[in-house]
Amino acid sequence: MDGKAYVASLDDGRSVYARGEKVSDLAAHPDFAPNIERTRHTYDRFEADPAAREAFFTPPTTVEGMREHASLHVDSATHTTYSSLMTLLTAADRIAEVRPSASEAVQAYVREVRAKDWRIAECITDAKGDRSKPPSQQDDKDAYLRVVERRPDGVVIRGAKLHISLAASSHELMVIPTKAMKPGEEDYAIACAVPVNAPGVSIVNVLNGAPPEGSDPRDFPFANQRAVPQGFVIFDDVFVPQERIFLDGEVKQAATFAHSLGLWVRTSSMISMCDGFDVMVGLAQLIAEANGLERVEHIKTKISEMVIHATLLRASLEASMMHAAKLESGVLAPSEIYTNAGKYHGAANYMLMVRHLLDIAGGSAITAPSMRDIENEDIGHLVRKYMGTKQSIDGAYRTRLFHAVHDLTTSAQGGSKYAGLLLSGGGLYAQNIVTRMRYDMDRAKQMAFDAMGWSPDDPGAIRP
Numbered sequence: 001m002d003g004k005a006y007v008a009s010l011d012d013g014r015s016v017y018a019r020g021e022k023v024s025d026l027a028a029h030p031d032f033a034p035n036i037e038r039t040r041h042t043y044d045r046f047e048a049d050p051a052a053r054e055a056f057f058t059p060p061t062t063v064e065g066m067r068e069h070a071s072l073h074v075d076s077a078t079h080t081t082y083s084s085l086m087t088l089l090t091a092a093d094r095i096a097e098v099r100p101s102a103s104e105a106v107q108a109y110v111r112e113v114r115a116k117d118w119r120i121a122e123c124i125t126d127a128k129g130d131r132s133k134p135p136s137q138q139d140d141k142d143a144y145l146r147v148v149e150r151r152p153d154g155v156v157i158r159g160a161k162l163h164i165s166l167a168a169s170s171h172e173l174m175v176i177p178t179k180a181m182k183p184g185e186e187d188y189a190i191a192c193a194v195p196v197n198a199p200g201v202s203i204v205n206v207l208n209g210a211p212p213e214g215s216d217p218r219d220f221p222f223a224n225q226r227a228v229p230q231g232f233v234i235f236d237d238v239f240v241p242q243e244r245i246f247l248d249g250e251v252k253q254a255a256t257f258a259h260s261l262g263l264w265v266r267t268s269s270m271i272s273m274c275d276g277f278d279v280m281v282g283l284a285q286l287i288a289e290a291n292g293l294e295r296v297e298h299i300k301t302k303i304s305e306m307v308i309h310a311t312l313l314r315a316s317l318e319a320s321m322m323h324a325a326k327l328e329s330g331v332l333a334p335s336e337i338y339t340n341a342g343k344y345h346g347a348a349n350y351m352l353m354v355r356h357l358l359d360i361a362g363g364s365a366i367t368a369p370s371m372r373d374i375e376n377e378d379i380g381h382l383v384r385k386y387m388g389t390k391q392s393i394d395g396a397y398r399t400r401l402f403h404a405v406h407d408l409t410t411s412a413q414g415g416s417k418y419a420g421l422l423l424s425g426g427g428l429y430a431q432n433i434v435t436r437m438r439y440d441m442d443r444a445k446q447m448a449f450d451a452m453g454w455s456p457d458d459p460g461a462i463r464p
């Protein structure tokens with residue numbers, strides 16, 4: 001598809017809600033238009049350069065390929081589609097033993113998605129009801145998405161998936177269990193693909209991190225590019241044909257998809273966090289220079305701390321690629337331990353970056369007048385005069401830097417960004433578990449004994 005065909009393809013009868021109303025023209029709606037426009041742009045770019053499309057979507061088989069992929073900048077929907085395809089391919093390898101047909105179904109589906117040039121949204125997080133109880137013991141049995149009917153030609157599913165980024169402007173919903181399931185929870189062990197416009201699917205949206213309505217785009221440089229509609233996706237008895245089912249009842253493998261997805265989503269998240277941290281360092285340096293403080297010791301120390309944090313995060317990303325595991329299909333999957341430890345460390349310490357950036361910038365980071373005030377005929381010249389710091393630093397320039405700091409840290413966009421870093425791809429706890437699982441604890445224990453000069457078999461003995 002080119003961009004025009006993509007926009008036209010969204011007019012397919014899908015049931016989308018926003019601001020309390022049903023949306024009739026998605027591409028024209030202010031909550032969706034900016035993201036649709038960005039995705040349209042990627043379609044046009046790939047249409048003009050099919051080799052770039054191939055390079056982006058082809059699963060990496062070399063570390064250089066992974067690195068090249070990490071350096072390609074595309075819109076979020078296209079990124080999500082890539083991580084969905086990689087999730088399915090990775091999981092298919094892993095579940096082939098319990099469901100041999102899954103591998104074939106996944107391969108066929110991936111081929112179809114590529115041929116039709118669709119975009120996929122990732123539907124994992126269930127409503128979950130009472131968090132202390134498993135799916136089968138919930139008061140409302142639909143708290144986790146489940147199969148409510150099995151027919152010879154497919155299944156009927158019911159439930160809801162929450163916080164689904166860009167669901168409304170995608171073509172397909174990749175539906176997978178959010179967690180491991182136990183015997184007795186077979187109906188919840190369902191993974192499948194559902195078209196966004198399938199009968200029974202409704203998506204209620206909230207635009208996350210949007211700039212205030214009517215604001216000057218120059219005052220919100222990030223919110224204007226990055227506000228994302230999050231979908232509350234309801235599956236009200238949706239029929240899924242056999243060929244689109246990847247798991248149905250195999251409880252042992254219910255978590256396989258979520259684990260695979262976690263890896264690819266956290267890798268994507270790390271890539272964007274690495275770039276984001278460099279942006280924050282650059283902004284801290286620019287604002288320090290604009291304030292005339294770039295040579296002051298405590299400012300330099302704070303920027304150095306930010307640099308160290310950004311560099312260690314990039315080192316984790318590099319390590320995740322250098323230690324990538326080769327799947328049976330030959331595809332390289334980033335190392336789980338480096339991806340999860342890096343994602344955890346970056347997200348858990350994100351506020352250090354925010355703290356230093358705000359501390360370096362000063363109060364104007366949240367009180368700088370609008371660019372429209374600077375252009376006001378009566379007062380603008382005075383605002384500009386007092387926002388300037390010296391001959392080489394114009395007030396308008398410094399004001400725009402403050403707006404960028406504000407929008408990265410304390411605006412609705414800044415807050416959403418932080419929540420997204422912490423929670424998307426599973427909360428910090430999820431990364432905590434995987435890192436610990438992949439860590440070689442026996443080796444660490446042995447090293448501890450060695451360092452103390454003990455033999456674990458004979459604690460009384462002293463080794464030379």
Ligand SMILES: Cc1cc2nc3c(=O)[nH]c(=O)nc-3n(C[C@H](O)[C@H](O)[C@H](O)COP(=O)(O)OP(=O)(O)OC[C@H]3O[C@@H](n4cnc5c(N)ncnc54)[C@H](O)[C@@H]3O)c2cc1C
Pocket residue numbers: 122123124125126128131132133161162163164165208230416419420423424425426427429430
């Ligand atoms: C911006 C954004 C984008 C997102 N995009 C997507 C998306 O595209 N697709 C998708 O599927 N999901 C998406 N998510 C959802 C995200 O993965 C979840 O928010 C995350 O997994 C946490 O789940 P929850 O929000 O239901 O919170 P909860 O599960 O309620 O978790 C809240 C806290 O309770 C803890 N907790 C929960 N249950 C237990 C338990 N049984 N025992 C101990 N501790 C527990 C958690 O560890 C966490 O600390 C997105 C989230 C955000 C914020």
